[in-house]
Amino acid sequence: MIGQIVHGLGTGAVYAALALALVLVHRFTGVVNFAQGELAMVSAYVAWQLVEAGLSYWAALPLTMAVAFAAGALAQRVVMRWAGDAALIMTIGLYVLVHALAAQIWTSALRTFPNPFPGGPLGVAGPLAVVAAVLALLYLVIRHSGAGLTLRAVAADPRAARLAGIRVGRVHALGWGLAAVAGAVSGVLVAPVVFLEPGMMGNALVSALAAAAAGGFVHPVAAVAGGLLIGVAETLAGTYLWADLRVVVPLAVLLALPAVRSGGLARVRA
Amino acid sequence: MSGLEVGGLRAGYGAVRVLHGVDLVVGEREVVVVLGPNGAGKTTLLRALSGLVAARGVVKVGGTPVLGLAPEEIVRRGLGHVTEERGVFGPLTVEENLRAGAFARPWPRRGVDDDLARVFTYFPVLQAHLRQPAGTLSGGEQGLLAIGRALMGRPRVLLLDEPSRGLSPGLTDRLFQTLAVVAAREGGTIVVAEQNARAATRVAHRVYTLDGGRLAA
Numbered sequence: 001m002i003g004q005i006v007h008g009l010g011t012g013a014v015y016a017a018l019a020l021a022l023v024l025v026h027r028f029t030g031v032v033n034f035a036q037g038e039l040a041m042v043s044a045y046v047a048w049q050l051v052e053a054g055l056s057y058w059a060a061l062p063l064t065m066a067v068a069f070a071a072g073a074l075a076q077r078v079v080m081r082w083a084g085d086a087a088l089i090m091t092i093g094l095y096v097l098v099h100a101l102a103a104q105i106w107t108s109a110l111r112t113f114p115n116p117f118p119g120g121p122l123g124v125a126g127p128l129a130v131v132a133a134v135l136a137l138l139y140l141v142i143r144h145s146g147a148g149l150t151l152r153a154v155a156a157d158p159r160a161a162r163l164a165g166i167r168v169g170r171v172h173a174l175g176w177g178l179a180a181v182a183g184a185v186s187g188v189l190v191a192p193v194v195f196l197e198p199g200m201m202g203n204a205l206v207s208a209l210a211a212a213a214a215g216g217f218v219h220p221v222a223a224v225a226g227g228l229l230i231g232v233a234e235t236l237a238g239t240y241l242w243a244d245l246r247v248v249v250p251l252a253v254l255l256a257l258p259a260v261r262s263g264g265l266a267r268v269r270a
Numbered sequence: 271m272s273g274l275e276v277g278g279l280r281a282g283y284g285a286v287r288v289l290h291g292v293d294l295v296v297g298e299r300e301v302v303v304v305l306g307p308n309g310a311g312k313t314t315l316l317r318a319l320s321g322l323v324a325a326r327g328v329v330k331v332g333g334t335p336v337l338g339l340a341p342e343e344i345v346r347r348g349l350g351h352v353t354e355e356r357g358v359f360g361p362l363t364v365e366e367n368l369r370a371g372a373f374a375r376p377w378p379r380r381g382v383d384d385d386l387a388r389v390f391t392y393f394p395v396l397q398a399h400l401r402q403p404a405g406t407l408s409g410g411e412q413g414l415l416a417i418g419r420a421l422m423g424r425p426r427v428l429l430l431d432e433p434s435r436g437l438s439p440g441l442t443d444r445l446f447q448t449l450a451v452v453a454a455r456e457g458g459t460i461v462v463a464e465q466n467a468r469a470a471t472r473v474a475h476r477v478y479t480l481d482g483g484r485l486a487a
Contacts, residue, residue: 149366152361153359153370156359156360157358160353160357160359161342162340162342163341163345163350163420164371164373164420165374165375165423166370167342
C-alpha cells in the first residue's frame, strides 16, 4: 500500500507540474490552455534530442526549459495575441497544430527516454524534488522580480496595468513562457515512464485539468496538491479496484468538486 | 514648450458623439481644472487623451503627437491618467502598486527609490500602509495611491478624473494644495476633471467648463 502511494506521488508530480502550467496561463491571461500538454510533449522531444546528441539528462533539462520558455512566449505572440474572444478555441487549434507538427517531425514511432532516477522510493523523490524546485523558482520570479510584478499587475487589472505603462502583450507572452517551463518539466518527467510519442500527454492533460480545477485554475499550490492527490488516487484505484478505473479518477474528481464548493482545495487550505 | 496641446479633439461611443472639437493648451507647472456636470464628457475627454477611447484631432504631450497610440505607449510618452475607478491593483501591496507605476518610465529605470520617498512626502498615509494589500485601503486612500502610482512614472502631463471623490471637504482641500506643490516642484502639467468646483478652482491657474462637447474658458 505504501509502495503504491509512493508510486502514485511520482505520477502525481507529472500532473502537478502540468496543472501548475495550466494555472499560470489562466491566472495571467485568463484562458485555459488545452495545448499545454502538447507544448510539454514537444519539450520532451527537445530533451530527447539533446540527450541523443550526447548531453546528460541534467544538462538537457535547463536547456529544454529555456527552449520551452521561448516556445511558449512565441505561441502567445504569434498565435494567441490575435485570438481575442476565441482564445479558448484557439488553444484547441494550437493543440491540433502542435500535435500535427510533432507527428511530422518525429513520426508517431514509440521511443524510449532515459530515466535519470533510480528505482524504488528514491526514484519517486526525484520527480517530486524537480517539481518542488520548479515551483520555488516560479514563486521567486513571480513574487520577487520586476517581471513578476508586471504579471501580477496585469492579472489584477489589465486596463490599469496599461495605464501604468506596462506592455500587456509582452506580459502575456511572459506568462505563457513561464507556464511552458512548468509544462516542460511535466513532459520530461513523464517521458521515461510512458513512451515518447505525440499522444503521450493525453492522459496527463485530463488529470492536470482536474487538478487545476481543484484550485479554481488560480491557486498554484492547490493545483500541485490536487495533482499529487489525483496521482495517488489513480494508482490506488488501478491497483486495488480494477486497472481501467484509473482513467475515471480525474473525471470523478471534477464531478466531486462542486461538492467541495467553489475554490476547491483552496478553500480547505484557507 | 507646452506640456499638453489638444486641437479639434472629437470622440464618442459608436454613433454617439460626446466631444465636438476640444481645444486646450496647458503649459508646464500649470494646474488646469475642467468643470462640468455629470455626463458633460469630462471622463470621455481624459479617456480620449490617454488612448482609452478612439478619437480624432491632435494631442501632443511635450510636443510629441500621441493620438492613435495604444494607452501604454501614450503613458510611456509622459501622460499619466488616474481614472475615476482608480484601478489600484487590489491584491498587490501599496509598495508594489507604486513600483508598478515606474514601468511607465523608459529604460534604465534609475531613482525609483528616490521617487518612492518623494511620493511619501506628498502622501504620507501611503507609507503607513506600505505592506498592506491596496484593496484594504479606504476609497479615499486608494485615490491617493492611484495618484502616487501615476507620479512614479514621472509624467509630463497628469490627468486626474474626480480626485475629490471619496474624500471629505477637508481632505479635498489638502489634496489640491498638494497637487499645486506637485505641479510646481515636478514641473509637470496637471489637468483635473471635477464636478466639485469649490476646492479645485482655488489652486487652478485656469478653469474651463466642458459644455456641449466643447471647452469654454
